[in-house]
Amino acid sequence: MNRSRVVMGAALVFLGLAACSSAVQEPEVRLDGVSVGSIGLDGGTLRVRLNVVNPNSFGLQAEGLDYVIEVADDGRDGEAWDTLSVGRFDDRITVEADDSAFVEIPIRFRYRDLGTAVSSLLSTGSFDYRITGSVQLREPMRRTFRFNETGNIDELRN
DSSP states (O other): OHHHHHHHHHHHHHHHHHHHHHHSOOOEEEEEEEEEEEEOSSEEEEEEEEEEEOOSSSOEEEEEEEEEEEEEOTTSSSSOEEEEEEEEEOSOEEEOTTOEEEEEEEEEEEGGGGHHHHHHHHHHSOEEEEEEEEEEEEESSOEEEEEEEEEEEOTTTO
C-alpha cells in the first residue's frame, strides 16, 4: 500500500512537471541593433544588441545564451553563410512577465572575417545576417530553447 502511494505520488509529480513544461512559451530572441565598439589594426569589437521577449504571464530567468552570428556570402552560388562569431553570453538574463529585456553582447572580429559583409555593404548598402543559438532557461524550470533569426542590416537607411 505504501509503495503504491509513492508510485502514484511520483506519477503526479511527473505529470505536473510535464504540464508546466508545455505551459512555458518559448522566449523570442531578436536582433535589435549592431554598433561599433572599438577599432584596432587587425579588427575591433561590435556591440550586438538582442531583445529577449517573454510572452508568458510569469517572469523568466536564463543562465545565459549560446550564439552563432553569420553573414551571407553573396559571392557564392546558392545560400552560403560565413561565420562572423561563435560564443556564449554567461550573464544572467531576467525578463519580467509579458515584457522584454535587452542584452548587449560584445563581439570581437577581425577585418578578414568581415570581407563578405563589407563588400556587400559597399555594393548594395546592406548585408544579410543570421543569428542562431539557444537560451538556457533557469526559472521557472530548467529548459533550453533554440532561436533562429535571419534579417538584413541596411546601414545606409539608418
